[in-house]
Amino acid sequence: MIMNDTVDYNISETEPGSRVKPAFLRYHEIPPKEDDEFITKQQTKFLTKPKKYTFSKKVDAFLVEVYKVYKFFTLFFKESFRSPFHLRELINQCYEVGLKSLPLITLTGFIVGIVFTKQSRPSLEEFGAQSWLPSLMGIAIIKALGPLVTALICAGKVSSGIGAELGSMKVTEQIDAMEVSAVNPFKYLVITRVWATTLIIPVLVFYCSFVALLGSSINVNTNDSTSFLSFYQNAFLRISFIDFSESVFKSIIYGFTIGFVGCFKGYNADQGTRGVGKAANQAVVLAMFLVFIEEIMTVQIFNWFRAF
Amino acid sequence: MEKLKHHVINRDEPVISIKNLYKSFDNLHVLKGVDFVLHEGENVAVLGKSGTGKSVLIKIIVGLLKPDNGEVFALGKQVDKLSRKELDQLRLQIGFSFQSSALYDGMNIYQNLAFPLVMNRMGLSKKEIGVAVENIADAVGLKSKLKQMPSDLSGGQRKRIGIARTLILNPKIMLYDEPTAGLDPITSSEIIKLINDVQHQFNTSSIIITHDLTCAKNTSDRIAMLYEGRFVKVGTFQDVFDDDNQVLKDFYNYNFTQE
Structure with a gap:
């Protein structure tokens, strides 16, 4: 669906047969507005689900931080020897x-x-x-x-x-x-x-x-x-x-x-x-x-x- | 306010094309199936309340954020599929004016303006860079401020220098993030005039992110209203605000009762 002049993209007009009301729209921060009452199945597929932690919030955050350090470290050595070199x-x-x-x-x-x-x-x-x-x-x-x-x-x-x-x-x-x-x-x-x-x-x-x-x-x-x-x-x-x-x-x-x-x-x-x-x-x-x-x-x- | 909109729009040539774009941050679903086209020579204002994903949209276009799903084409290239080098080549053709201006604090205005030219090693001599900087500073009316630091400038002047820094690379597309936010009406009208001047002088196509209807009305050929992660209405200013949609009516009424 590509936008043209004066085309109305009101979501309530798309494919009435395939609409579902996803649970997270009812319980999360997006308030259920008139347009959001119905949303296509295809669209719900791409909306991320509420986050679940592997261990706990803090442990997960620590592990993510360790991974970030590793990525930063490897990127440093990868980029160090590639041009351009900012000698100045x-x-x-x-x-x-x-x-x-x-x-x-x-x-x-x-x-x-x-x-x-x-x-x-x-x-x-x-x-x-x-x-x-x-x-x-x-x-x-x-x-x-x-x-x-x-x-x-x-x-x-x-x-x-x-x-x-x-x-x-x-x-x-x-x-x-x-x-x-x-x-x-x-x-x-x-x-x-x-x-x-x-x-x-x-x-x-x-x-x-x-x-x-x-x-x-x-x-x-x-x-x-x-x-x-x-x-x-x-x-x-x-x-x-x-x-x-x-x-x-x-x-x-x-x-x-x-x-x-x-x-x-x-x-x-x-x-x-x-x-x-x-x-x-x-x-x-x-x-x-x-x-x-x-x-x-x-x-x-x-x-x-x-x-x- | 002086209105300078006489844009030559080539509707056969979309410079930006977005299909079914989704973006979430953890549980916050910002964009939920956005479709959009920007034609060559056209200015489109994207309107919407704060937090509706307007800035996220243009950050995805320039490759600062990755989409969760969907396709974003800029100048014929799919942005999220480009290598770093290809993305940099594309970015040279897209100017991005930040809401906060994002001038480099540690550099004076001359160095700020020269930075993209110096860093991208375009084979220009020091003298040629100097001439380019002076010309672009002149185009935004701030040639006399080249030796000053960003902290010495007013909000409006910083915005102008921010726009000039992106124009120095002669981009084909300009993305303005809230160009008039936090400015008084007079300075806002100067920025609006500058956006129109840029369009005429540099022949750019632009997306202007704003919640300021005066800015949108005076700079854009079309308005796109973003609400809850989707465009609820796209059209000329008249088409959009003549619509019966309550969201649009509320937005219009709020803007003009506030002013």
């Missing part, structure tokens, strides 16, 4: 993630270095082992504190920022606007951001470790009259190649997680402005949770390597 946007995002996080990373790293040194000194002094302080700081900062502190700061700053930005783009139809302009929003928004965090967070991790060691060295130099050169020699004395690799590996994983979680939550935001806040909040919480899980796993995996 990738560089822009590297700037947004990297350079704009520097002041916070600098401040936090420096304070962590000083505070951890101050906290560790009394315990080492008890055993007359304060000369081990530079080595302790080197191991602690390069293997654990640098990556973890950077990842937690970026989870709070970057992941929430991405979640809120993409979430607001989603609810204000900016993502749909890209789609109808024949631009793939997933490639332009998601792939560039996830690669930017994956590439830049390892750099930030080493920058944070450097600043934390600087803070620590200033504290040690002031209190113990240890020279800077001596501090750094001792700090790196106990750092092996595998420790360094662990740090690099961890920071790449953290970077990917932070970008991915922020993009996933933002890209799938709904419920208007409330959804934007929810996406940003969930991005932080989930990214931090996953960072801790990944920390435990990488430590365990690299300890196995060390045992060989």
Whole structure:
């Protein structure tokens, strides 16, 4: 039935012999209007039935979410290596993630270095082992504190920022606007951001470790009259190649997680402005949770390597 | 209000053809067997209350939503059967003006207008893109606003830029989603004039989703009244509102008593 000028499509005029009144029209949100009293059998076939849950509403929702993550993950790798590549946007995002996080990373790293040194000194002094302080700081900062502190700061700053930005783009139809302009929003928004965090967070991790060691060295130099050169020699004395690799590996994983979680939550935001806040909040919480899980796993995996 | 409707309609050439279209969201049955044809050079206003599926209909046409059942043809191609690449090719020929304008917050007006050209890599130089942006901004009367951010513009100006951003790709079909919603009568009349100007300058065929009868009357060749997921009446403004159907009478009376 194709529409022409002045044709009346009043449904009550079609095929009187095949009409049935479906139950859901009587009980669901569509009020039974005069036109809806009768509806053809063919039409009822395409109207979906009331939803039944496989397990329960919450379990089903969780499983759907897991499936969405899987789809998002596979789409990310599928689209990452297909043209067009938005290099300019990738560089822009590297700037947004990297350079704009520097002041916070600098401040936090420096304070962590000083505070951890101050906290560790009394315990080492008890055993007359304060000369081990530079080595302790080197191991602690390069293997654990640098990556973890950077990842937690970026989870709070970057992941929430991405979640809120993409979430607001989603609810204000900016993502749909890209789609109808024949631009793939997933490639332009998601792939560039996830690669930017994956590439830049390892750099930030080493920058944070450097600043934390600087803070620590200033504290040690002031209190113990240890020279800077001596501090750094001792700090790196106990750092092996595998420790360094662990740090690099961890920071790449953290970077990917932070970008991915922020993009996933933002890209799938709904419920208007409330959804934007929810996406940003969930991005932080989930990214931090996953960072801790990944920390435990990488430590365990690299300890196995060390045992060989 | 200045009326500019002298459209040359080619009734042999449907640019959009919809057959038996169904769409539901969980238990909410939005479209229940919609049939529709848009001819070349024609403007059709789709009227209906909020939540009747007007926006869903044009989102299906442009491939933003998938139909549950039915066929949607745009420029001779079945929209839901196209690959991503084919769909993108089709989208270059369909302009979509969003209710919220959907301007990119992080870009200024120039970047917003240039975005579709830059991203679709049409082989244009920076200078050519600049000229295209200036021309299209001039066509909507906002050439002086190119350096401003979307947040600096009024609602009407944002709508104009939203329309200009779709026109920059020179589309054959324009889909307007509530172009006058939330605007004062003067700005509404400016948008109505712009829709008619677009039709004349760019020779587009358009679907205008609205619940504003003034807009529908002054922009469209035909009116299609969507009610409870189906078109209850399609015809000229006079035909539709001379009908005895109570739904149409209520809609007409409500609109004009509100104004």
